[in-house]
Amino acid sequence: MSYLKVKKEVQQGRIKPVYFMYGTQTFLMEDLMFHIIKNTVDSLDDPNVISFSLQETLLDTAVEEAETFPFFGGKKVVILKDFSLVTALKQETKLEHDVSRLQQYIKQPSPEAIFIIQAPYEKLDERKKITKELKQSSTLVECFPFDDKMLFLWLDDQAKTNGFHFSNEGKEQLLARTGPKLLMLASEMEKLALYVGENGVVDAEIVDLLVARSxxxxxxxxxxxxxxxxxxxxxxxxxxxxxxxxxxxxxxxxxxxxxxxxxxxxxxxxxxxxxxxxxxxxxxxxxxxxxxxxxxxxxxxxxxxxxxxxxxxxxxxxxxxxxxxxxxxxxxxxxxxxxxxx
Known part of the structure; x- marks a missing residue:
């Protein structure tokens, strides 16, 4: 499923129990993770937001955390980063991971938890059982560079989030100034939003005024x-x-x-x-x-x-x-x- 489609579902409150994000655009993963947290526990600092790296933590530990009841009730968000077990990459850790625990969990996830698995890699090893299980039983989010159409849709979505609108010329000029770097584009759009105010329109002239070329x-x-x-x-x-x-x-x-x-x-x-x-x-x-x-x-x-x-x-x-x-x-x-x- 595309990042924009999943983000729209999340913003509408339709949040799924397990998300599997993979691809080379880590900015999209972090942005979607932020919106999931915002629509469940509200803040990254909430004690019910727990983050692990597979390179430093046993897979069992992350799964057990997802199965544990949240503090003070409500929902819990468990984030598992650097999930390289779905790739052909050689593991750079001596930790012994029990993949079967995760396979069991994604078939019957905890109703109190949202489990986010991030694999910031270009290719998945489709031969592995865990790869097939995650693609079949979780909400799959592909995080790859956008084509032109998706890039323009993303710019419109970000502008809406920041409370303003783009003219077509404004979008073209912003891309000409910064290139297709999502993190830089997001940062520049915050600046543009402050300048034009609520429901303002950003055109090419405003972009020229505020955005320096990379x-x-x-x-x-x-x-x-x-x-x-x-x-x-x-x-x-x-x-x-x-x-x-x-x-x-x-x-x-x-x-x-x-x-x-x-x-x-x-x-x-x-x-x-x-x-x-x-x-x-x-x-x-x-x-x-x-x-x-x-x-x-x-x-x-x-x-x-x-x-x-x-x-x-x-x-x-x-x-x-x-x-x-x-x-x-x-x-x-x-x-x-x-x-x-x-």
Missing amino acids: LEQDVFALIEFAVKQRLDKALIIYHDLLKQKEEPLKLLALIARQLRIYYQVKEMTRRSYSQKQMASQLKLHPYVVKLASQQVDKFQGKQLLKLLEAATDTDYAIKTGKMDKVLAVELLLMKLASVHSK
Whole structure:
């Protein structure tokens, strides 16, 4: 079941006895956990909220806690983190876990407890019995990077939670400024909510006013200006980043990474890969692939290869002391504008 669907159920008070959350987006796990707690015992500091890590605690202990009657009645929330027993990963603990206890529990969970199991891993081992049992007998929540549609739905949901609304341009501009980083987006939306007030509307102009670009987005803008032969704008961003104490070698690495993404997306587009397939193959967020896809038509494949070689040569020249690092990156930006103009 999707994170947004489960969250809606939780907000409506339809809370299930066992939740199994897995995937690489731990922010979604923590956010959903917060809403479950808020709608059951109200506070993270409540004595009826107990958290364990499987790397430090026997599985028996967590199950016994879930079976124990809550303090002062009411409900109890038991959280079991780092649940690696559903993966093929080698266990980094000497603890001997009795998986059968958990299998018995999820078939007949305690009516006084909400048991939250978190597995922050990309893949599950479908051969394991406990994996099958959890997928069958608990509320399964997949916590993976959103595609475009889900990302926009999530932004609307977060805006509603914070008491304001987005214009379409506002959402696009926020993503352009921060990238698809959920934790950063959530933090920025709290700031936007304070600015526009209850039932306010956040548009692109307000985002520009309040939200600073991330380093990755600055590098993206820097390359885009160079591609458009607006070298003056590209150099202004570059020197602003230097004033912020960003290292030229770090900026060079980010420029090279972005060019590499462009080349990979260009080649995969030529081979008729979908953006979803590209994101999966390259292990990139779908929104990053979308932005790259909008840029690659401005390049030929050979041009991108030349630029990647130039970035490698620049890195070598800096590290061998043949060229000043600030000047070397400036020359690379000039080459970026020059190669594209040809």
